[in-house]
Amino acid sequence: MPATPSAQDGDSSQQTQTTAADEQHLCAVSDQITDCVALTNVATLGAGPGYAALQSMLGQTQSQNILMANMVSAQKQNAMIGMTTMTQSVMQMMNRRNQ
Template sequence: MSNPSEVDEQITDSVTQTNTSVIANGPAMGAMQTYLSQAQAQGILFANMVNEQQQQAVASLATTMECAKATLSVQDHKPNFFTTQQTGTKGK
């Protein structure tokens, strides 16, 4: 470094590499954010699917219990599945 206005090559190389690194990180960060948002959306999708399956299981269990209760409650003085008159069969 005989001339005081000259900059050492090691310094210019490190600055160039830093700038190149910053520019190259842009697409990588964009891809990372895309993957992250996709993973979050998929996680929410799976959580909603599990919740819907649980709701369907509760509804089917309640329906099964009501049908079993109606089938097993055969009593003469209370209307039930077997004794209630079906619509359209009244005059036959």
């Protein structure tokens, strides 16, 4: 029976050494995780105003596109009205009797 406690003592010292090494390893990983989380939070907080500015710029760009499309459409309609008016005027002049 005395051999068994000495074997257990040897195992417990190995477990203690392994546990200490594991704790150091866990602390190193924990520090890395903490740094990563801190950097992620800072990046997220810094990205908020950028996203807000981007949304504002996109809204302005879309409204300008609609404005330009409306201007082109209005110009096309005015050109068609002008051509129709000119055609009707020429037809009336050609149908007049010479006096």
